[in-house]
């Protein structure tokens with residue numbers, strides 16, 4: 354047995370002002386067959402190492418190919434996308450006779466003139482290897498599940514958790530199922546169900562928590578191999594944008610379709626409980642100030658509309674403005690992506706005190722810049738935070754600023770959402786004595802911050818990815834989805 358493996362990951366916000374170019378991938382490192390062996394942190398390493406380990410134990414020869422990822426932003430430039438696609442196809446051609454192709458893909462990558470990068474890639478791989486080779490992929494749940502993806506792959510598995518803490522578990526399952534299929538022990542068939550919904554599904558809360566538990570419970574019995582939920586990525590405008598269930602069954606397409614429908618309709622009937630639970634900035638700040646202080650446990654506010662993980666710039670100032678206007682201090686806020694401000698702070702040096710213009714630079718969704726007096730408390734080259742796979746991920750040259758009334762601000766040069774408290778503490782900020790922490794993230798912060806938070810508040814601002822799904826200006830996606838339409842499947846009657 355012989356397998357080829359590769360990773361190509363970026364999530365495309367087709368409304369974002371910044372394109373994704375080669376530099377966006379170079380920032381995270383582009384690896385050609387050696388991501389698993391490189392000592393420095395890289396996003397593909399843990400997945401490639403896992404598949405190498407599984408292959409070795411199973412007596413499968415593994416060929417490692419391209420590993421590339423970029424922080425979400427606008428469409429990937431066409432030559433960059435075409436180049437990566439050609440590299441993966443060439444790698445497969447050069448790998449010789451293959452039994453399996455295993456991929457880690459996002460599922461919501463769009464390029465200029467290409468709305469379905471993953472479908473196009475999987476179809477090209479199928480055309481190259483023929484029908485006898487098993488093709489499998491792990492996807493991010495914020496994917497657009499297209500017919501071409503379903504038709505071209507044998508097994509697609511989405512990560513089940515949001516925050517995505519289960520990537521390696523799903524990669525492990527993908528290896529198992531692909532190996533069994535390559536040996537002829539199972540005959541995977543996939544069917545999906547369009548829930549006609551667009552919203553977010555944090556799996557840390559009900560009703561999604563129980564839903565995920567029941568998806569897992571359905572697997573591994575009665576011919577059901579895998580059950581996945583495509584949450585969908587609301588800010589990518591494709592014909593397939595939205596929520597879809599899909600099921601991989603052993604040889605029985607009707608069984609796969611019927612289980613996908615039954616899970617999909619259950620989610621649909623619970624949709625009112627899935628309306629986004631965001632509040633305005635002032636409502637959240639009122640609640641924080643009204644609540645009794647818990648010593649050592651700050652309140653946490655998520656700035657969901659300026660999450661770089663969804664393609665937002667990471668420099669919006671709406672919440673910072675209100676903190677300053679309301680005179681709120683003893684707080685931390687981050688991480689701002691503002692390279693000019695970082696340059697000024699680095700030139701001034703640690704301990705310097707001056708007036709700084711901060712944020713609000715990338716476009717209207719970033720708000721207006723803020724002018725405030727700051728002291729540079731620390732500067733760190735190569736700052737990191739722990740990422741979703743438990744390994745350090747880069748934040749680049751970073752700065753800790755202290756503003757009025759003990760307001761601590763983190764600036765980073767590698768545009769990234771906040772995953773873990775070490776984004777702050779790694780610069781020296783002591784979070785335990787603070788009243789409030791504001792993180793630019795939608796949900797991936799949750800695993801790291803919930804244990805220390807007195808309360809968590811999801812806040813909407815006029816930022817780039819405000820979770821108001823009825824008003825996203827789709828031009829390609831049809832508008833027949835909940836919450837834009839009350840009952841698009843007509844099941845309420």
Ligand SMILES: [Zn+2]
Nearest residue numbers: 493494495517
């Ligand atoms: Zn995701």
